[in-house]
Amino acid sequence: MKESGRKQGAASPCAACKLLRRRCAQDCVFSPYFPADEPQKFANVHKVFGASNVNKMLQELPMHQRGDAVSSMVYEANARVRDPVYGCVGAISSLQQQIDALQTQLALAQAEVVHLRVRQTASLSNHGFGPGSPNSSGSPSSKLMGSQVKPIFDMDMVVDQASLGESMWSC
Template identity: 75%
Template sequence: MAGSGSGSPPCASCKLLRRRCTQECVFAPYFPPDDPHKFAIVHKVFGASNVSKMLQELPAQQRADAVSSLVYEANARMRDPVYGCVGAISYLQQQVSQLQVQLALAKAEILCVQMQHDESAAASAAPAPAKQQQLYHHHQQQQTMECEAYGSLLVQNGLMMNTLGSAGAAHQQQQMLGGFGSAGNTAMALQEACLKKETLWA
């Protein structure tokens, strides 16, 4: 791209730095004069000399992607001077973890309701003796309490995620779930436990 020497306006970098823009200007292909904010923010965060050095060390075919990354990181640093784009990534990961918790809780509730419905239907179809009926109700109550315990664990974990709201939230989630693993594995563990109980009482 030709610089101001051929009659074209200087690129955003040379215009901001008040210097002559030549055909060899490393900034000209990536910082056009009609978008001064793009270079201004990169210059503010990284410095023009550092950006120039990085671009010169890269092959020409990789420079456009490098500039896009620098612009993205610079904008993220302006919004969050401490974490930058890492803070944005951590925030999105936290939202994914919260959705996983909600999904696992919903699956646990559906599983408990389904099993209670199936057991009630089976008990109505084949009335059991009084003692066996008492054991059945005791088993049903125990199963419900365990399902609620799993659900309570997930709810507490979700509330903790909302309270933390930081880059370490995903790590805290893993510590709280402990042996149950991820939120999806928690639902699977609940399902396996309930199926085992169903087999024992069949």
């Protein structure tokens, strides 16, 4: 039986050697990271970085860092194939815009909750259920609904305006 130069029983070359049409040696730097059953993974990395550059980068890194480096290269190469101009930066920018929009929506929702709680407190104070009234043991909403029902708004959890402003601008 003829041996392929790799581990015995592993006749298939790695995806890199297959694409580059060369013999896959036992000490091939690509084989642990680009298996034969994932040819597109190396194809994109090769298209963006080039096999020689990938080989140099992997050779310069310690063994324990090579897996992370390959994952990063694959991610960047896939992003470059999808968006040749911006690549990963485009994806990051898009996600940052989504975060900004969601933070604005959250701040508006928090402000609306504060506004509704203030209106509820004012309404309850006008009907004799305020903090200074004689029958104000317990929360005002539990007084209105009876003792068996849980209050809708617990006044102990009111968000103050200062923390609302801080959360709106903190990233």
